[in-house]
Amino acid sequence: MATMEDHVARWFDVQSVPLSHTFPPENRPGKLPFPTCSAIPIINLSNPERLDTIQKIIEAGRNFGFFQVINHGVSESVSTEALNVLKELFNMQDEEISRDAHKNGWAHMGSTSYAIDGIHLWRDNIKHLCHPLEKCVQHWPQMPTRYREVMATYVQEMRRLSFRILEIISEGLGLEKGYFEEISQVQFLSGSNYPACPDPSVTLGVLKHFDHSLITILFQGNVEGLQVLHDDKWIGVGVVPNAFVVNIGTQLEIMSNGKLRSAEHRAVTNSEEDRLSIATFINPSPNCIIEPAKVLINESNPPLYDSFLYNDFIVSSKAFGPLTELVQTKD
Numbered sequence: 434m435a436t437m438e439d440h441v442a443r444w445f446d447v448q449s450v451p452l453s454h455t456f457p458p459e460n461r462p463g464k465l466p467f468p469t470c471s472a473i474p475i476i477n478l479s480n481p482e483r484l485d486t487i488q489k490i491i492e493a494g495r496n497f498g499f500f501q502v503i504n505h506g507v508s509e510s511v512s513t514e515a516l517n518v519l520k521e522l523f524n525m526q527d528e529e530i531s532r533d534a535h536k537n538g539w540a541h542m543g544s545t546s547y548a549i550d551g552i553h554l555w556r557d558n559i560k561h562l563c564h565p566l567e568k569c570v571q572h573w574p575q576m577p578t579r580y581r582e583v584m585a586t587y588v589q590e591m592r593r594l595s596f597r598i599l600e601i602i603s604e605g606l607g608l609e610k611g612y613f614e615e616i617s618q619v620q621f622l623s624g625s626n627y628p629a630c631p632d633p634s635v636t637l638g639v640l641k642h643f644d645h646s647l648i649t650i651l652f653q654g655n656v657e658g659l660q661v662l663h664d665d666k667w668i669g670v671g672v673v674p675n676a677f678v679v680n681i682g683t684q685l686e687i688m689s690n691g692k693l694r695s696a697e698h699r700a701v702t703n704s705e706e707d708r709l710s711i712a713t714f715i716n717p718s719p720n721c722i723i724e725p726a727k728v729l730i731n732e733s734n735p736p737l738y739d740s741f742l743y744n745d746f747i748v749s750s751k752a753f754g755p756l757t758e759l760v761q762t763k764d
C-alpha cells in the first residue's frame with residue numbers, strides 16, 4: 434500500500450488549473466455538464482436479424498458518424514483489465530514512463546506536450562502500434578509487468594471486432610467481402626488518463642478532431658467525457674455498461690463516397706473522478722490509394738472526393754503530427 438510519504442506530487446495535483454493548462458476562451462468547452470445524447474444509436478451485435486443490424490449501422494454512420502455496440506462478444510474482463518493495467522501504467526512516475534517510452538519507441542505524452550500555443554491538454558497519453566502483434570509487442574511498455582499480456586489480448590479482440598463491424602459496413606454499402614481487410618494493415622492504440630480537474634470548464638482532455646482512420650473503437654469505462662459534434666452542437670456520449678463506442682474515420686467516409694460521415698469529437702474532463710479511455714484505430718496501410726469505392730460510382734453518383742496516397746495525406750496534413758512515423762510507417 435502506498436503511504437502519504439510515498440506520494441510524489443504529479444502535474445495534476447493542484448488546487449486550481451495552472452495557466453499552462455488553461456485554454457483561450459475560443460477553445461474552452463464552456464459551461465458543463467453537456468447533455469448526454471440518447472440519440473446516438475446503441476447496436477446489439479447479437480441481433481439475429483443481420484439485415485436489421487446492417488441497416489442500423491449504416492444509418493448511424495450516416496447520421497452521427499458514431500454508435501455504440503453491445504453484445505459484441507468481448508468479455509467484460511478483457512476491457513476492464515486493459516483499463517486497469519493502463520491505470521497502473523499512469524500511476525508510475527512520469528520519468529519512469531518517459532524512460533521506458535524512449536527506450537522502446539512508443540509515445541508518451543504527458544504534461545510536457547503542447548496541444549496549442551504552449552497550452553497542455555489535461556491528460557497523460559500513450560500511443561503504440563499493435564499490428565502485426567509479434568513485431569510490435571516487444572516495443573510496448575515493460576512495466577507494469579502484465580501490460581504486454583493484457584493489452585495483447587485487448588488489441589486482438591479489438592482488431593477482430595473492428596473487422597466484424599467493417600464487414601457489416603462493407604455488406605451494407607454493397608462492397609465485396611473483405612474489401613477493407615486487405616487495405617488496412619495498420620492498427621494502433623491510444624490510451625489516455627484524464628485526471629479529475631479542478632475546473633473542467635477551462636481545460637480539454639482532447640481538442641476537437643477527426644480520426645483519420647477507417648474505424649476507431651473506444652472503451653471509456655464508466656466515466657463520461659467524450660463529446661461529438663452533431664448539427665453544430667456538442668453532445669455527450671453516455672456510458673453504456675460494457676459497450677464500445679465506434680466511430681467512422683475520415684478514410685472510411687471517403688471510401689464510402691460520403692454515404693458514411695466522420696464526425697468531429699473531443700474529450701472534456703470532470704472534477705469528480707479520473708477518466709481512462711483506450712482507443713484502437715484501424716488505419717489504411719501507408720501505400721494505400723484512398724478513393725471512393727468504384728462500385729459506388731456511376732453517372733448519377735459521381736465521386737465526391739479525389740483519390741490520394743494515404744501516406745501523402747498523412748505527411749502533408751501532419752495528421753499525426755510528430756507521431757507520424759510512430760503510428761504510421763514503422764513496422
Ligand SMILES: O=C(O)CCC(=O)C(=O)O
Nearest residue numbers: 623625658659700710712
Ligand atoms: O478519450 C476519448 O474519449 C476520446 C479519445 C479520442 O478521440 C482519440 O484518441 O482519438
Ligand SMILES: [Fe+2]
Nearest residue numbers: 642643644698
Ligand atoms: Fe478521436
